[in-house]
Amino acid sequence: MDKIQLFRRRYIPDEIKELKDDIVLSVTDDMILTKWNVLKPRKDIARGVSAYFIDKGIKVSKVYDSEDNLVYWYCDIVETVHEKDSQKYVFNDLLIDVLVYPDGFVKVVDIDEFADIMDEKRLDNTVIAKALRSADALLKVIYAGQFERYTKIIDDAE
Numbered sequence: 001m002d003k004i005q006l007f008r009r010r011y012i013p014d015e016i017k018e019l020k021d022d023i024v025l026s027v028t029d030d031m032i033l034t035k036w037n038v039l040k041p042r043k044d045i046a047r048g049v050s051a052y053f054i055d056k057g058i059k060v061s062k063v064y065d066s067e068d069n070l071v072y073w074y075c076d077i078v079e080t081v082h083e084k085d086s087q088k089y090v091f092n093d094l095l096i097d098v099l100v101y102p103d104g105f106v107k108v109v110d111i112d113e114f115a116d117i118m119d120e121k122r123l124d125n126t127v128i129a130k131a132l133r134s135a136d137a138l139l140k141v142i143y144a145g146q147f148e149r150y151t152k153i154i155d156d157a158e
Contacts, residue, residue, distance in 0.1 A: 004087040006034070011095060011117045022050075025157055030055045032089065033157055045071055049154050052091060054080045057134030059091065060150045062158075073100040073151060077134050079127055094123075094131040098138055106142055108135075 004027060006019040017039070025033040032052040038045055050061040059076040079092040095114040099107045114131070117123055123131075141147055 004032075005089070006032070007088070007090045009090055009092045011093065011122060012113050016090070025049075031153070033153070048074075049158060051150065051153050052078065052080065052089075053150065054082075056137065057094075057130055058138050058150075060154065062151070062154045070102050072102070073147070074098075075100070075138055075150075077131050077138075079130065094127070094134075096131060096135045098135065098142070100142060100147060106139075108139070
């Protein structure tokens with residue numbers, strides 16, 4: 001089997017980076033579980049564990065600071081491009097993010113950036129609709145008190 005290669009594509013700034021230092025913990029058809037350290041040193045966060053829920057269009061990350069305190073759960077809306085004949089996965093970050101803090105506070109961010117790339121016609125309508133549906137479905141799970149369906153997978157992997 002080929003080595004799994006993970007890439008993150010960002011639209012703002014427009015870049016693709018290989019996540020070569022991420023450690024892949026498990027892979028199924030619907031999910032990839034990784035652990036990682038930040039790419040660039042930061043004061044607020046240091047490391048995390050992420051689950052890419054490919055069929056849901058989301059990445060859920062448990063994010064820690066340098067003293068191993070939980071900072072928040074960071075949820076990215078993503079589009080996964082997987083080359084079937086290889087183990088290469090590109091996760092297109094669709095900019096809409098949902099943060100869930102330890103006290104239960106929920107914050108949705110970067111919708112303005114999503115609107116910017118829509119205005120620039122950098123995404124087709126199918127991707128736009130899928131991103132909005134993924135964000136809506138995630139928020140419904142969180143507001144229904146069922147976010148544990150995602151967090152438990154990460155907690156169990158640690």
